[in-house]
Amino acid sequence: MVRHAWSRLVRKQWLILYPLAVSVIDALAFLAVYAASGDHLRWTEFFAANFDRWQYLRDHFFSGFSFTPALGFAVVAGRLACLGSALIRAPYFRALAGPHYPLAPRRWGEVVNLFFFYVFLNIVASVVFLLAPTKGLGVDVLRAAVMVILVLVVFADYVIVFEELTLLPALRRSVQLLRHGWPAVLLIIVVEYLVVIGFYKLYAPYYNGQGTVFILLPVTQILLQAFITLLFDLLLIFVYENIRRQSPA
Numbered sequence: 318m319v320r321h322a323w324s325r326l327v328r329k330q331w332l333i334l335y336p337l338a339v340s341v342i343d344a345l346a347f348l349a350v351y352a353a354s355g356d357h358l359r360w361t362e363f364f365a366a367n368f369d370r371w372q373y374l375r376d377h378f379f380s381g382f383s384f385t386p387a388l389g390f391a392v393v394a395g396r397l398a399c400l401g402s403a404l405i406r407a408p409y410f411r412a413l414a415g416p417h418y419p420l421a422p423r424r425w426g427e428v429v430n431l432f433f434f435y436v437f438l439n440i441v442a443s444v445v446f447l448l449a450p451t452k453g454l455g456v457d458v459l460r461a462a463v464m465v466i467l468v469l470v471v472f473a474d475y476v477i478v479f480e481e482l483t484l485l486p487a488l489r490r491s492v493q494l495l496r497h498g499w500p501a502v503l504l505i506i507v508v509e510y511l512v513v514i515g516f517y518k519l520y521a522p523y524y525n526g527q528g529t530v531f532i533l534l535p536v537t538q539i540l541l542q543a544f545i546t547l548l549f550d551l552l553l554i555f556v557y558e559n560i561r562r563q564s565p566a
Contacts, residue, residue, distance in 0.1 A: 335409035346398035403431035
């Protein structure tokens with residue numbers, strides 16, 4: 318599976334442009350939130366906040382929670398980022414699985430369903446990282462529950478694109494497919510989780526230090542994030558294709 322994924326990556330080097338575009342959209346959405354919160358637009362402070370954006374959002378919007386215009390703007394920016402992801406990831410999945418580089422989704426229905434799916438994932442993640450307390454056994458249990466949900470719906474966006482299902486049937490289909498291939502999926506997700514932790518520990522000392530952030534640091538960070546996303550999407554799509562052949566709808 319890894320060999321096939323690497324072979325496709327070598328043949329189609331431009332695939333990285335899709336996750337790179339999503340990373341740039343996410344950064345621009347956070348830039349809008351950062352500016353709306355009233356912080357001065359300084360290069361070092363912005364990229365340090367962007368690197369640990371969940372903690373920034375908790376500190377600025379959810380500690381002593383209250384409805385403010387800045388919070389409303391942050392919610393709107395998050396939804397727009399979800400829309401941007403839906404518009405890009407629909408052709409991205411087809412580029413991963415096929416021989417071409419599609420530039421747009423095939424139909425608006427899949428964009429709408431992907432949008433609501435990414436909003437759902439965003440809400441699930443925000444329950445843990447923004448609304449829950451930072452310590453205690455309850456937080457660990459909640460995080461474990463969220464991880465289970467994320468594993469169960471791991472194929473949902475692929476199903477929306479390739480099987481043309483709406484959101485709820487796609488969630489059910491993802492659970493059905495996972496029953497036939499959960500060992501491989503779990504292995505990929507655990508490895509990805511460890512890679513992301515290592516990535517965070519690699520860059521954290523540079524962003525959390527007192528010095529100025531050099532321009533190449535966020536550039537290499539975004540590129541490396543895009544490559545990690547591309548590699549694990551390739552692996553998961555190969556698993557999805559294999560399970561789908563063995564488990565027709």
